[in-house]
Amino acid sequence: MPHQLRILISATVITLLSTALSACGERDAARTEPPTANSANAPASDGNAEAAPDAVVFSSFAVPPYELRLVANACTKEGDCPIVVQLFKERRLLDTQALPYSAEGRTAEVETEEVDARWGADPGLEAWSASPAEYDASTTARLVNLGPGVKGLLISQQEGYEHVGRNHVLLVPQQDKLIRAWEVQEMGSGPTISSTVLAPDGRTGFVVRTVTMGGYLDDKPFDEVTLSYSVWNADQQSLDLQDLPTGDFPVYLINAGGYPSLDDANSARRAATPCLSELWILDGARYTSLGLAPAFVGNLFERRAEAEAAVEKVAKCDPRAKPSLIEHSKR
Numbered sequence: 001m002p003h004q005l006r007i008l009i010s011a012t013v014i015t016l017l018s019t020a021l022s023a024c025g026e027r028d029a030a031r032t033e034p035p036t037a038n039s040a041n042a043p044a045s046d047g048n049a050e051a052a053p054d055a056v057v058f059s060s061f062a063v064p065p066y067e068l069r070l071v072a073n074a075c076t077k078e079g080d081c082p083i084v085v086q087l088f089k090e091r092r093l094l095d096t097q098a099l100p101y102s103a104e105g106r107t108a109e110v111e112t113e114e115v116d117a118r119w120g121a122d123p124g125l126e127a128w129s130a131s132p133a134e135y136d137a138s139t140t141a142r143l144v145n146l147g148p149g150v151k152g153l154l155i156s157q158q159e160g161y162e163h164v165g166r167n168h169v170l171l172v173p174q175q176d177k178l179i180r181a182w183e184v185q186e187m188g189s190g191p192t193i194s195s196t197v198l199a200p201d202g203r204t205g206f207v208v209r210t211v212t213m214g215g216y217l218d219d220k221p222f223d224e225v226t227l228s229y230s231v232w233n234a235d236q237q238s239l240d241l242q243d244l245p246t247g248d249f250p251v252y253l254i255n256a257g258g259y260p261s262l263d264d265a266n267s268a269r270r271a272a273t274p275c276l277s278e279l280w281i282l283d284g285a286r287y288t289s290l291g292l293a294p295a296f297v298g299n300l301f302e303r304r305a306e307a308e309a310a311v312e313k314v315a316k317c318d319p320r321a322k323p324s325l326i327e328h329s330k331r
Contacts, residue, residue, distance in 0.1 A: 054073075054074035054075075054106075055071050055072065055073050055074060056071065056072040056106070056110060056130045057069055057070070057071050058070040058071065058072065058110065058128040058130075058139065058141075059128070059141065061141070061143050061153055063143065063151045063153075063173050065089055065090070066087055066088065066089050066094075066173045067087075067088040067089075068085055068086070068087055068088075068153050068171070068173065068178075069085065069086045069088065070083075070084075070085055070128070070139065070141050070153075070155070071083070071084050071085070071086055072103060072106060072128075072130040072131075074106070075103075075105065075106050079104065079105065080102050080104075081102055081103040081104070081105060081106045081130075081131070082098050082099075082102045083098070083099045083101065083102055083103060083137060083139055083157070084096050084097060084098045084099065085097050085099065085141075085153060085155065085171055085178060087173055087176070087177070087178045089176065094176045094177070095176065095177050095178045096178075097169075097171055097178045097180060099139065099155060099157060099167070099169060100157065100167045100169070100183070100185055101137035101139070101157045101158075101159050101165075101167060102137060103129070103130065103131035103133070103136050103137050104131055104132075104133040104136050105131050105132045105133055105136075106130055106131065106132075107130055107131065107132050109130070110128055110129070110130050111128070111129045111130070111131075112126050112127065112128055112129075113126070113127050113129075113138065114126060114127075115127050115140055119140075119156075119158060119195075120156050120158055120166040120168075120193075120194060120195040120196070121140050121142075121156040121168075121195060121196060121197065122142060122196075122197045122198055125140045125142060126140065127139060127140040127158075128140070134161075135159065135160055135161040136159055137157055137158075137159040138157065138158055138159065139155065139156070139157045140155070140156050140157075141153055141154065141155040141156070142154055142198065144170075144198060144204075144205065144206050144230075145204045145205070146172065146204055146205055146230070146232035146239075147204055147232040147234060150172065150232060150234070151172075151173075152170050152171060152172040152173075152181060153170070153171045153172075154168065154169075154170050154196060154198075154206055155168070155169045155170075155171065156168050156195075156196055165185075165186060165187060166185075166186050166193070166194050166195070167183065167184065167185040167186070168182075168183060168184050168185075168194065168196045168208070169182070169183040170182040170183065170230075170239060172237070174237060179237055181237065181238055181239045182230070182238070182239040182241075184208070191212050191213040191214075191215075191216035191217070192210060192211070192212050192213075193210070193211040193213070194208065194209065194210050194211075195208075195209045196208050196209070197209070197302070199229065199230070199302075200302055200303045203229075203249070204232070205229060205230035205231065205232065206229075206230050207227055207228065207229055207230070207244070207302045208227070208228045208229075208230070208241060209225070209226075209227055209302070210224075210225070210226045210227075210228070211223065211224070211225050211280065212224040212226075214262075214281060221262055222262060222281055222282060222283040222295070223280035223281050223282060224282070224283075224286075225280055225282065225299060225300040226243070226300075227243075227244040227245075227251055227300060227302050228241040228242060228243055228244060229241065229242045229243075229244050229246070229249055230242075244302065245328050245329045245330050246329070246330055247329060247330055248329075249329070250327050250328060250329035251300055251301065251302060251327075251328050251329075252300070252301045252302075252303070252304050252306075252307035252325060252326070252327055252328070253287070253290070253298060253299075253300055253301075253307075253325070253326045253327075253328050254279065254298045254299045254300075254301070254307055254310055254311055254314075254323055254324070254325060254326075255292065255296050255297075255298045255323065255324050255326060256276060256279055256296070256297045256298055256314050256321055256322075256323040257276075257296060257297045257321070257322075257323075258284065258292055258293025258294075258295070258296040259293055259294070259295045259296065259297075260293065260294055260295070261294065261295055262281060262294075262295045264295065265281045265295035265296065265297055266281055268297060269281065269297050272318055272321070274317070275314055275317035275318040275321065276297055276314065276318075276321075278299070278310070278313075279297050279298055279299050279310075279314070280297070280298065280299055281295060281296075281297060282295070282296055282297075282298050282299075282300075283295065284296055287328065290326060290328065304325075304327070307325050308325060310323075311323045311324070311325050
């Protein structure tokens, strides 16, 4: 073979190998840069190469010296796609906690929705999903101050359409671990609706709202609305819930009409639909100090502003209604 031809072939081979290696490098680099909730092609917040190649980072939260990432992980062979919280310190992955709901599939694009009052978390938050399945798991999260020097990540999830299920998990970074300090999960087909919101008026912690719809159980004919306040137990590294109201944490009750019986209250609410559709049939005996009727149409709130807005909405919808707001606290 002529010397010039050998040189030409060698140069061509080198060029082809260089092009192939460059393409592989670009492809691998793309795999190690998981998209975030803000941009499907943006890298994770600190560009950490240890993140799973096929992970989608919804958001990250700083709790110095830690960073917590809410992540839709790579799917298993069975098609289950875990949604997890990862704990990082100095770009090193220390711990991972899986959330109760995982996705049925995974896309590269992140879908977002705004949380409203019925979602089960603080209205105005952003919720994320990276699933191709409609009404699949959607997740939101926010930092919460629990006490002096203690912060946690409060995560809420929902899935389903006609029968929506929800769960809430509190994760607290302590000593390079994620402590699962508290969680609650509801069944989508059951009588309970749960929500969590940050505590009002500059308080630490959060409030858990639980609505149990009446009629599912023979011994619970009335609807029940309960509010509980989180109290961080530093010694046990756990969370306790305290029933509201207390002496320094009042609740705000709406009374949109009192009736002598449960049946009368139900009939009145049906007749006033949709004006009273967001209220419940409550047992007056649970509020003995307020002198309410045996059954009344109402609701319970942890924020005065929300209660005032609900009263205004009912009054505007039905001019005949005379809803009242009662501040209720324990003396």
